[in-house]
Amino acid sequence: MVNITYDASGSIVWQDPDSGKIFVYNPGDIAWTLASTALVFIMIPGLGYFYSGLLRRKNALSMIYLSVMTIAVVSFQWFFWGFSLTFSETGSSFIGDLKYFGLKGVLEKPSIGSARIPSIVFCIYQLMFAAITPMLAIGGFADRAHLGPLLAFIFAWSTLVYDPIACWTWNSNGWSFAHGSYDFAGGTPVHISSGSAALAISVYLGKRRGYGTEALAYKPHNTTYVVLGTVFLWFGWFGFNGGSALSANLRAAQASIVTNLAASVGGLTWMLWDYRIERKWSAVGFCSGAIAGLVAITPGSGFVGSPAAVLFGFMAGTLCNFATQLKFVFGYDDSLDVFASHAIGGIVGNILTAIFAQASVAGFDGFTVIPGGWLDGHWIQLAWHIADSCAGVSYSFTMTTIILWIMHYIPGLRFRVSEGVEILGIDESDMGEFAYDYVAIEPELKGVSYVSSVVRRESDPESLMKERHSSASGNH
Numbered sequence: 327m328v329n330i331t332y333d334a335s336g337s338i339v340w341q342d343p344d345s346g347k348i349f350v351y352n353p354g355d356i357a358w359t360l361a362s363t364a365l366v367f368i369m370i371p372g373l374g375y376f377y378s379g380l381l382r383r384k385n386a387l388s389m390i391y392l393s394v395m396t397i398a399v400v401s402f403q404w405f406f407w408g409f410s411l412t413f414s415e416t417g418s419s420f421i422g423d424l425k426y427f428g429l430k431g432v433l434e435k436p437s438i439g440s441a442r443i444p445s446i447v448f449c450i451y452q453l454m455f456a457a458i459t460p461m462l463a464i465g466g467f468a469d470r471a472h473l474g475p476l477l478a479f480i481f482a483w484s485t486l487v488y489d490p491i492a493c494w495t496w497n498s499n500g501w502s503f504a505h506g507s508y509d510f511a512g513g514t515p516v517h518i519s520s521g522s523a524a525l526a527i528s529v530y531l532g533k534r535r536g537y538g539t540e541a542l543a544y545k546p547h548n549t550t551y552v553v554l555g556t557v558f559l560w561f562g563w564f565g566f567n568g569g570s571a572l573s574a575n576l577r578a579a580q581a582s583i584v585t586n587l588a589a590s591v592g593g594l595t596w597m598l599w600d601y602r603i604e605r606k607w608s609a610v611g612f613c614s615g616a617i618a619g620l621v622a623i624t625p626g627s628g629f630v631g632s633p634a635a636v637l638f639g640f641m642a643g644t645l646c647n648f649a650t651q652l653k654f655v656f657g658y659d660d661s662l663d664v665f666a667s668h669a670i671g672g673i674v675g676n677i678l679t680a681i682f683a684q685a686s687v688a689g690f691d692g693f694t695v696i697p698g699g700w701l702d703g704h705w706i707q708l709a710w711h712i713a714d715s716c717a718g719v720s721y722s723f724t725m726t727t728i729i730l731w732i733m734h735y736i737p738g739l740r741f742r743v744s745e746g747v748e749i750l751g752i753d754e755s756d757m758g759e760f761a762y763d764y765v766a767i768e769p770e771l772k773g774v775s776y777v778s779s780v781v782r783r784e785s786d787p788e789s790l791m792k793e794r795h796s797s798a799s800g801n802h
Contacts, residue, residue: 328434338444340434349436351444355573359447362569365562366454370397372558373461376613377468377662378761379551382544384751385469386551386761392464392476399480400457405429408456409449411489412497413438419501421490438498440572451569452492455512459488462520463726465662466527469534470748471741473756478739479729487523487725491515491718502714508683508696508707510581511570513625513672514718521669522722524660530730531741533659535748549609556613560589563620567627577691581627584635585620591639592619599647614667615639618646621671626679629699634682641678646671673715680711 331339338351374393378386400408410426415438417423426432429449437448460480467476492515494500495507502514509515536542546552567585571578596615600608622642623635630638649666653659660666683699697704733739747755754760 330434338434340436340444342435349441351442352573355442356444356447358574358578359443359451359569359572362565363451363454365565365569366451366458367397367562369559369562369566370394370454370458370461372555372562373458374555375551376555376559376617377465379548379553379555380546380610380662381468382751383547383762384753386547386753387757387759388473388752389464389468390761391757392473393461395477396461396464396480397457399477400460400484401453403481403484404449404453404456408484408489409452411485412456412492413448413452414497415499417493417497417499419494419499419504421493422497422499437572439496442573448572451572455516455566456484456488456492459512459516459520460484460523462516462664462668463523463527465664466524466660467531467741468661469752470531470743471752472743473752475733475739475741479733479741482729482733483523483726486729487519487722488515491519491721494717495714502710502717505710506697506707507710507714508629508679508688508699509625509676509714510628510679511567511624513621513675513679514714517621517624517668517672517675518715518718519722521665521667521672522719523726524662524664525658525669526723526726527730528653528658528660528665530727530734531659534661535745537659546610552610552613556616559617560586560620563589567624571628571691573691575691577628577688577694580632580687580690583632584627584630584638585623587632587635588619588623588639588642589616590619591636592616592622592643593639595619595640595643596647599644614663615643615647618642618667618671621646621668622675622678625672625675626683629679629683629688629696631682631684631687634678637682638675638678642671642674645674669719673719676711676715677708680708683707 329340329343333339333350336353338353340349340351341347342349371390371393374390377389381389405428407424407427409429409432410424411422414422414425416425432445432449434444437443437445439448460483463483464476494502495509495515497503534542563585564582568578568582571581593612593616596618597608597612600611619639619642623638626638646667649670650663652666679699681700683696683701685696685698685702688694688696699707730741733741743752743755
């Protein structure tokens, strides 16, 4: 039997059998955290739609598939040992131990995140953060990687990259947490780690076919998917940031306010920067800026006031927009600009949080006490945030590179597709299914004299193209 009772108000009461201390869990806090879990869950397929819309239609389905596949793989990893490696109280300053292996003992005891909710509620909520992070990084594989090896990659990356960074950020034993860094909802564990991993993936895979030519100067194949994905992400981010209060209180409300404000300002800023060049009002530009604003406000959402959120959105919309040009300067092919949006956006958010964090805002929940940031005269805070950001970038990039090269030499786990498969598309090559009834690749093949000899070597895709051409002619 679970050792809990209920008081007159319906709150759950648990008494620690060792110390005799009594913990009370308010049903409203539990309900808000569980609702936020569902909100963060919907962000993951939303990210799949966002990525899918930005790509060419021949690779559209693979990204939507990867979003739900990532949820499945990380859900098992989190149950197996991910939660324990991240949030066990007996771990080191870098990573946890296997105290909660297989979620043993994860039920009614107070969570390490907050004594106001039981550990089982905290566990399922944090699972969604663990699941969306590798999905963000997977954007680096777009257009040129086999799908099968990604199953192993996601499990390994979650274990070796996400879990340690989340541990040192949010676990009370973590070195960054112990030094007082402020990261309310995942600036370093989620955004900097995934953006840096996407950069490592892009460098490892190399450039796509036609890089630097008009062949890759395509527009997003489905802007509706981009907008739809942004709506899901924006909607879910209220649970991502607001839910990180782990309680239904004023701090959660304030986190929701600044989240929405930073997204709005970020979207407008990016769109206006694009307008100065194209003289067009870009929906894709607005969506990109909104996500940049959401990324930047993530670490500071429980620490900063509403006026600061305007600056978060403006700086993210500006710096992340300009950061998309880094790939041309340094010659890497980050097809979905994951590094520019998430790593740069996360760094911007961490730095601004150190400057604008206020003890008064953190205290909106009635019990959090912090020295604040520069606004409160706590000058050392910026140094800790810079150290945390640099550690996140360097660790994620280095460890991701190691994982990729180890898998490179394991039979069946090499990622890079051949040129023929890249021309044909990942959807047909690896899935045999499509986002749409008909996907035209003939324009890409036009003028390529040697393509037939390349394509024949890849599981006879030439006959597949003929079949699809015949099918399309019949439909007409």
